[in-house]
Amino acid sequence: MPKAITKTYVYGKHALKEALLNRPETIKKVFLAPNIDAPELLLLIKKAGVPTAELSKTKASEKDLQSAVHQGVVALVSIEDLVHPYHEFINSLPITNDTSLVLLDELQDPQNIGAVIRSAAAFGVSGVLIPEHNQGQITGSVLKVSAGMAFRVPIVSIGNVNNTLSDLKKRSFWIYGLIGGTKEDINDEPFNSPTVMVLGNESKGIREKTRELCDIRLSIPINPKCESLNAATSMAVALYAWSIKHPK
Known part of the structure; x- marks a missing residue:
């Protein structure tokens, strides 16, 4: 198995959509910006039964995400899955x-x-x-x-x-x-x-x-x-x- 990474995120609407359509079991939690306009994505998240939380400024400023163009969407990914x-x-x-x-x-x-x-x-x-x-x-x-x-x-x-x-x-x-x-x-x-x-x-x-x-x-x-x-x-x-x- 590849080297364990404590926190691996996928960010951006398109990448998360691909994950939810093809490998929804790999997505463990989705962080969403307040008032995000992405009805199709929100429907996929709900259909997959993935828990969500607000994408706070604190979360967005974490080291792994500081330079990420996340479009208000960040998801925690299980590399093992x-x-x-x-x-x-x-x-x-x-x-x-x-x-x-x-x-x-x-x-x-x-x-x-x-x-x-x-x-x-x-x-x-x-x-x-x-x-x-x-x-x-x-x-x-x-x-x-x-x-x-x-x-x-x-x-x-x-x-x-x-x-x-x-x-x-x-x-x-x-x-x-x-x-x-x-x-x-x-x-x-x-x-x-x-x-x-x-x-x-x-x-x-x-x-x-x-x-x-x-x-x-x-x-x-x-x-x-x-x-x-x-x-x-x-x-x-x-x-x-x-x-x-x-x-x-």
Whole structure:
């Protein structure tokens, strides 16, 4: 299970709406500004049976919320209820050639993590696998950047990255490492097997032992005027390339 966070909030009307529509059991309490004008949201809160309280100035000034654009809506989220244990998830997942997963290998920036989750939702990924250690975890910022998509795409907690990849290979998954400068052009890849896209650390990339487990090391061709893409953008491009071969 990801590192325990005492207080994790989702803030903003859209993100909370996504949570209430898709994973209402993860929302434990909602704080609302006085006289908030959000009838649809209030109806969803009531339907889900989530307790509410007034969003006071004291609550809004808490450290986790000081810089948040919360639109008068803040909700307490249970990360334990949001995240799926790996074996429970993988044993219940229907695996076909149209199945794809994303695995993060020591990605740290909440902006990148949230953006990857949003891209995963956009391109039909079945789950985002997040290690317990040496990896940025699910925070309010991640939930916000994901535009609430963390409540649509299964977020899966894994232990050792290499052990997880070895298990996925036994289940017929083909492992792709996003590594710049390789000869394998992503545009030429057929993606005709169950797929795992591995994304490494923002500065160090994918660790060497993890690279060795990748069946193919993919490269994204870019204009020579640009040195590289950032981590989240690279994953978005890779997932788009995969989705072209797997139209829904």
